[in-house]
Amino acid sequence: MAAHPASPPGARTASASALAASGRRVFEIEGQALAAVGGRVGAEFARACQLMLDAPGRVVCTGMGKSGHVARKIAATLASTGTPAFFMHPGEAGHGDLGMVTDADVVLALSNSGESDEVLMLLPVLKRQGNPVVAMTGRPGSTLARESDVHLDVTVPAEACPLDLAPTSSTTAALAMGDALAVALLEARGFTADDFARSHPAGSLGRRLLLHITDVMHAGDQVPRIGPDATVSEALVEMSSKRLGMTAIVDGDGHLLGLYTDGDLRRSLDDAAVDLRSTTIGQVMTRSPKTIGADALAVEAAQLMETHKISGLLVVDADGIVVGALNIHDLLRARVV
Known part of the structure; x- marks a missing residue:
């Protein structure tokens, strides 16, 4: 009989009940975070939506690290639901990619701390060009929050990470806020299932709604x-x-x-x-x-x-x-x- 591979150095074991309890705790903490952030959706959220509706160009989503991953997903969701959008990496923006942003665009900048250097570096250029900036941060008093035209507060009571270090609740809240923006804009534009199918011709819905x-x-x-x-x-x-x-x-x-x-x-x-x-x-x-x-x-x-x-x-x-x-x-x- 083949021997089981040895556990990696420093590996620990845990009971099934303890692992399941950890998983349930994450859902509980993140559920509380979503409830807290959802309760703050109001006038600023409506202002952010109106800026995006009024923009003749696109929504440029940007962010570093985990916030960048969330921004990329928000851009994809917006684009597939009737709001033209794309993701711009803030690090690459300072080396030429800012040329993709026109004065007709609105920028959605994500940073949980509101102090990401790569994102803050873009603000002077965007302001000179006249781009409205919507910030999404977990710190209403941060530089990004103060310097933006609209601030969406995604502060969470606690991260699900027991060390309060790994972005968990905060990224979930930011994702949900992005979904909220996409859905509100979808409804405001009168976006239909047929419109969705046209942007998803290879998907199952596209086949159901486009194939005659x-x-x-x-x-x-x-x-x-x-x-x-x-x-x-x-x-x-x-x-x-x-x-x-x-x-x-x-x-x-x-x-x-x-x-x-x-x-x-x-x-x-x-x-x-x-x-x-x-x-x-x-x-x-x-x-x-x-x-x-x-x-x-x-x-x-x-x-x-x-x-x-x-x-x-x-x-x-x-x-x-x-x-x-x-x-x-x-x-x-x-x-x-």
Whole structure:
């Protein structure tokens, strides 16, 4: 039996209950921190939002260290919810990246202490250019808080770190304040789910809100279709060649008359009165089947299939002419379901 690897030097062991208690304590402390910061959301928060709404440019988020990580996430959240934003590293800003900031932008500067040298160094340049500065700090009396146009106070009662050193509650509070800004701005702009999908075309929501039936359906010669006088045997050949588990029954002009599926075939085989070679498909087809329009969203097809417990749909135009077909496998491949 292989020996267990030795514990690293200085490693300690702890009981499962002690570890779980530590974890719960973090949630309790950070929950209290969020409640404290949330209670301070008021006039200054509204002023910060208005500055961002009025800015003809973007929101430039900046911060050092852990505050920088939070600022980067806030910038990403703002950008994906209708407020153009980007992250600028304050250290790089002093070496040329300030050129990315135009006089149309508003700056959101994060520093828990409010005394980060790299951030404070930017203030004179931003003020000369006329950029409004929104500060987010844990010290209302700090230099950054005093020198900014608006200050968002994210002071927390205590860090979750028992040494009161590692940024824990403070970063959680700053993240939540960033989310609050993003949501308030989203609602003020009238940002919709469709807008969100357009900025997330590769995501699941993007696929659900942007993908239409025309993007996933089979069209042209790929659509199985036969006339009402064809035999069940001929319908089977058409279904097998097109591999969609169904066939449309159409008149000479392509108007939909009915549908015949794999399930209908199984029922026909169980019916002694049905002769595959002589019974016409018009006698056994399903009349007035469920259909969908080509301009509908693919997710609507999925909902229709689920509601009616079916695995395929015919696509028809406004005149009832069959223009396409799709089944559940098409939706699965498109990752709509």
